Amino acid sequence: MSQLPNQPIERPVPTSADVARLAGVSRATVSYVLNNSASVRISETTRRRVREAAAELGYVPHAAARSLRAGHTRMVLLPTVDPPAGPLHQRFFSELEAGLRRLDYTVVQYGSTGLDPQDAPRAWAELRPVAVIAPGAVDLTPPGIAVLRRSGARAVITLGPRPVPGAHALVMDQQVVGDCAVGHLLAGGRRRIGVVMPEENGPDRLAGPRLTGARRAARRHTARVEPLPLRYEEESAARLAARWRSLDLDAVFAFDDAYAMLLMRALQDAGIDVPGETAVIGADDLMLGRLLRPRLTTVRMELATPQPLAELVDRLVKEPGADPERHDLLRVAVVRRESA
Amino acid sequence: MSQLPNQPIERPVPTSADVARLAGVSRATVSYVLNNSASVRISETTRRRVREAAAELGYVPHAAARSLRAGHTRMVLLPTVDPPAGPLHQRFFSELEAGLRRLDYTVVQYGSTGLDPQDAPRAWAELRPVAVIAPGAVDLTPPGIAVLRRSGARAVITLGPRPVPGAHALVMDQQVVGDCAVGHLLAGGRRRIGVVMPEENGPDRLAGPRLTGARRAARRHTARVEPLPLRYEEESAARLAARWRSLDLDAVFAFDDAYAMLLMRALQDAGIDVPGETAVIGADDLMLGRLLRPRLTTVRMELATPQPLAELVDRLVKEPGADPERHDLLRVAVVRRESA
C-alpha cells in the first residue's frame, strides 16, 4: 500500500462494468441489483457481492448514459433570470421543487440571464428536460415552446403575469394587487389616488399590471388615478413630496412597502399628515412596515401551495396531449393598520 | 396538408441521423458542420444543405449523448439550500454564473434542501459535473468530496464561512462583520456592548461567527460583550427593551439592519435615547435604515468580483492536481450615520 495521499493520477471513473468485474458477475446483473429490478430474481449472496463491490469502488451511476438508454429524462428545468425572485417566489420555488423531488423528478435551475430569447430554449432543450417551468421574466415565446416540445419536453409551463399561447400557465396576475389596494382606499372614501411607479428596472414588470388593476378599481367609483414615477432614493421622494399639494391627491398606493416607507417619510418631512391629508398603502406586508408611525397599511400576497402544482406537472408529463390549462396562483388581502 | 393544429401524436425527437438523411449526407458530416470542426474542410454547399436540414427539423443536439461520447461534461453544479441566499449572494452567484458561461460552462443550480448530506453528493455526482461549488449551508463533508472527485469532478469548491478539508475554499468569514461593527462602537468610546442573536433558523449560521468577531474586537479593549437573544417580532423586542436598563449596556450590535430597526424602535418606545444612552449599529446597509430617525449606522458588506473566480474554476478544471486554495471574499466597511 504505497499510495500517496495526494495522488494527481487520473483514475478513471468507475462504471457498472468495473462493479461487475469486481463482483464476478455480468453488467446486466449489476443493473438488476442496483435498480432493485422487480422482474428478475437475484440470489441474496449475489446482491450482497454486487452492493459491496459498488460501495468499494464508490460507484455512482451515470445519469447521461441512463437517460440516453431510457430515451427520456426525469429532469424538470427551471430557467432563472437576473432580477432575483423575492422571498415569496423563492419559498414557492423551493416548495415546488421539494414536491417534484417527492415525485422522483430531478429539479434543476438554469440561469438564463443575458441569453438571447431565441437560443435560450435551445440551450435548455439540449438537456432534454421532461418539463420546463419558465418564470415570467424569461421571454418564452411560441417558437421557443415549439423547440422545447420537439426536443421531447412533455410539459411546458409558464409562471408569470399572463399566459403564453401554447403553454400551460401558472398565472400570478399583479392586477389584483392594485385592485385590492385601491379598492381599500376607495372604501375609505378616497377618490384622488396616486399610484407610485418605480423607475428601477427590477419592479418594472410588476408596476404596469398593478397600475392597470388600480385603474380598474378606480373605474368602479369614478375616482381619479395619477401615476407617480419615483426612484428608490430619498432625493426622488423628497422632490415628489415637495410638489405633493399641487397634485391634489388624497391617497397613494405606493407600489410596495419599501416605496411606501420611502414616500411616507418624505411626505411627513414635507409636513403632510398621513393618513389625515393623504392615505398611504403599500404591498408585501414587510415586517418593517409595522415599525414606522403611522404603522403602514399594506396588501399581503400569498401564493397557492405548490404541492398540487407538482402533481399538475406530473400529470402533464404522463398525459402530454392535454389542452393548455390556466391556474391562478396569487391571493391578496388588505392588512389594515394606520396609514390608510 | 391536412395537419391538425393540436396533433397529440408522439413525434420522435429529431437526431443528427435525421438531419443527415434529409440533407443526403452522413452523420459524420452533420457533426462536422454543426460543430464547425476545424480539422475537416467541407464544401459550402454541403454546409448549407446540412444547416437547412437541421433548421427545418428543429434539430437540437443531445447533451447527454454528446458528453457520454466526450467522456466529460462542462457542467458546473451549484447546490442550493432552503434559507434562500440574500441579495448580496444572489448577485454574486448571478455574476459568477455569467462569468462561467462566458468560459463556455453550463451552470446549473441543484436544489438540495432536505437531502441527506450523505446522498446529496451522490445525486450531484450522477450528473457528472466537471465542477461543484457548494455554498456553506450545504453540508459538504470530506466523504462527499471524495464521491464527487471519484465521479470525475475536477474542481470541488466550498463557498462559506470556513474551508472544508480537501476542497478549495471561497471563504466568507462573518467574523469580520462583528469585528468591524464592535470596532466602531469601541472607537466611539463604548465598552458595554450587547450583540443581538436572532433566534430564527435562517440567520443562525451568521450569528455565531459575528458574535465571535465581536468578542475578538472587544478583547482588544477589554470591553464587555453580552449576547442578546431576540426573535424577529415586536413583542420580543419590547420585552428586551423593557429590561434594557438592567442590562447596563451602552451600545448594541444588532446583527443586521432589520433587527437593528426592530430593536431601535423598541428602545425608543421604552424611552431610551439612541444614540445618547445606547448606540445602535446594524449590518447590510439596507436602504430603509436611512428612513428611521436617528438614521441607522451600519456595516456594509461586499463580495469580491466573481469574474476572477470563474477563471479560478476554469484553472482548476484544467489543472486538477492543485493543492486546495483559500480565497477570502468578504469585504466590510462602516457606514457611519447617526445611531452610533
Add this chain to the structure above:
DNA sequence: TTGAAAGCGTTACCAA
C-alpha cells in the same frame, strides 16, 4: 470531401 464504424455507460430483451 465524405463515409463507415467504433465506442462512451446504461438497460432490457432473449437465451441459457
Add this chain to the structure above:
DNA sequence: TTGGTAACGCTTTCAA
C-alpha cells in the same frame, strides 16, 4: 438465476 447483446445519440479516427 444469470449472461450475452443490442441499442440509445453523438463524435472521431481511419479509410476511401
